[in-house]
Amino acid sequence: MPRFQSVLSKRISIAIRQADVWLDSVDVEALDTSAKAMHALAVSICRQRVCLHKLVEGTRRNQVFLPNADVLVNLSRPALLRLMLQVVRGRHIEYPDEWTSQEYAGLLGGLALSYARDGDLTAVAIIVRASARLRTREALLDEACLFLLDHQSESGGFGLLAAEAAEKGYDQAAIGAQLKATVDVISALDSYVERAL
Amino acid sequence: MADLRQIERALCWVESRLPSFDPFPRNKPDYRRLKAFGELTLMFLYLSEWASDLGEKSPVVNNFCRRCFLFIKEHCERSVYLEAARKNPLRAEVFVLPYLYLRTKGYRSPRHEQLMHWLSGFCLPQSVELLPYREWGRQHFLWKSGWVNDQPPWRRYYKPTALAMRKGTIYWDMLEAYGIAHTVFYMTDFGRLSVPLPDRERARVGLKLRSLLIHYWRLKNWDLTAELLLSLLLLGFSQEQCVIQASATLDKLLRKDGTLPADGRPNKRRSRRDKRKRRKITSVDSYTLDCYHPTFVWLLYAITKCSCNAQISVGAI
Numbered sequence: 001m002p003r004f005q006s007v008l009s010k011r012i013s014i015a016i017r018q019a020d021v022w023l024d025s026v027d028v029e030a031l032d033t034s035a036k037a038m039h040a041l042a043v044s045i046c047r048q049r050v051c052l053h054k055l056v057e058g059t060r061r062n063q064v065f066l067p068n069a070d071v072l073v074n075l076s077r078p079a080l081l082r083l084m085l086q087v088v089r090g091r092h093i094e095y096p097d098e099w100t101s102q103e104y105a106g107l108l109g110g111l112a113l114s115y116a117r118d119g120d121l122t123a124v125a126i127i128v129r130a131s132a133r134l135r136t137r138e139a140l141l142d143e144a145c146l147f148l149l150d151h152q153s154e155s156g157g158f159g160l161l162a163a164e165a166a167e168k169g170y171d172q173a174a175i176g177a178q179l180k181a182t183v184d185v186i187s188a189l190d191s192y193v194e195r196a197l
Numbered sequence: 198m199a200d201l202r203q204i205e206r207a208l209c210w211v212e213s214r215l216p217s218f219d220p221f222p223r224n225k226p227d228y229r230r231l232k233a234f235g236e237l238t239l240m241f242l243y244l245s246e247w248a249s250d251l252g253e254k255s256p257v258v259n260n261f262c263r264r265c266f267l268f269i270k271e272h273c274e275r276s277v278y279l280e281a282a283r284k285n286p287l288r289a290e291v292f293v294l295p296y297l298y299l300r301t302k303g304y305r306s307p308r309h310e311q312l313m314h315w316l317s318g319f320c321l322p323q324s325v326e327l328l329p330y331r332e333w334g335r336q337h338f339l340w341k342s343g344w345v346n347d348q349p350p351w352r353r354y355y356k357p358t359a360l361a362m363r364k365g366t367i368y369w370d371m372l373e374a375y376g377i378a379h380t381v382f383y384m385t386d387f388g389r390l391s392v393p394l395p396d397r398e399r400a401r402v403g404l405k406l407r408s409l410l411i412h413y414w415r416l417k418n419w420d421l422t423a424e425l426l427l428s429l430l431l432l433g434f435s436q437e438q439c440v441i442q443a444s445a446t447l448d449k450l451l452r453k454d455g456t457l458p459a460d461g462r463p464n465k466r467r468s469r470r471d472k473r474k475r476r477k478i479t480s481v482d483s484y485t486l487d488c489y490h491p492t493f494v495w496l497l498y499a500i501t502k503c504s505c506n507a508q509i510s511v512g513a514i
Contacts (some may be wrong), residue, residue, distance in 0.1 A: 052230055068441040068442065068444070069438065069439060069443070070442055070446050071445075073411060073414050073415045074415075099438050103437070103438045103439070106407065107438075107439055108410045108440065109408070110407055110410070110411030110412070110439070111411055111415065113367055113408050113411075113412065114408075114411055114412035114415050114416075116367050117367060117412060120428060120499065139404055140366065140404065140407075140408055143365055143366060143367065147367060148363075
């Protein structure tokens, strides 16, 4: 039975990875708001599962190796989100040579603000959430948190999507996208506030 | 880290392309080339200051300075050049700037001095309204050339700038990012003056620059990355890991001919077919005009870095 479990678990993770690859290949820009929200949710579930699997697979080491700055800034968005989720779930964080946690927090803060300039709420949220693990105080990360807070709509959800909703004339889709953004932002802010300094 | 050989290679490239910087090809003014010609003069000015510190260590640098000086002088003295300034006094600044940078080196031309006096009669070029950081540039070269005696009060000028006033580092566009970098260049006279800011303010400016550096590094805008790196270096942040790694990235991006691409990935990652295609559509001149600016900024960065290292090693002795 345990052998069956292990085979099954392997097959499931392969299936999830394949689904993840397929999701990567989808042209998100061409989708309507509702499908975009669905896509984001599917990606999020897949990435969490893949990370969990890697965590179990990489076993009890639970180490996450942070890359050097030139690698980090060149990561594609999906790869960056994957890495940040690993940081969120990993137990031990290893910094590249000659980097301190303070300096790395500065780098992540700069990267979060770079995505903020693109208006990418999800990427900013996950970077802030991962940065909370570094347990340092960094002005650029504080600013990234303020950016997240500034994106709370009047209704209380996160993501300023009134224009998109008005354009499509479909409120439910906007609510779906806002739900996803709200979960991302709340998790990030919660982790950041709770980080032990 | 940038070394002398890399600097020499870049200078050899500039020297081989000097004809592309002719501001009056076929005796007609070309404003894009005039801008490039002015920037060549600025780069030459700081390079020659560095070369005199370097002494006889590099014949390549010294030869380049000699040839470049003659090239600039020859073009500034052309009748078409001087007449173009007289015909268009509101844009005279672009014509007088190269001469004023030569003036810094002690060169005096009676024809240009006469032109400057004629322009001063109209309170030109000072009375033309410019973007604030361009205004800083004008104040800088009028003072640097000795045309105006007093050093501009940089600290007072700094206070109403966006760099001093705006909170946060997110809401800056690309033009403003260039503006920030130029503010630091002129305020420190490219490293010849100490930073006229208290430590706390210097740290605040450093934070903004670092945030923008990471952004344009991610976007692979190497021209702006080089400008922001130079600014961080001038403000004394050369030992930050971010600065060290971004600097190493630029060094890796330098092409074999010594140039730095303006953006995107370096040539070596392009396919041969892609390269052949580019060669066909890109003439020598437009290639030069596309990548001269990041190359000049990188050169200024490299010589400032070498000067800093020399100061550190002298201090260590």
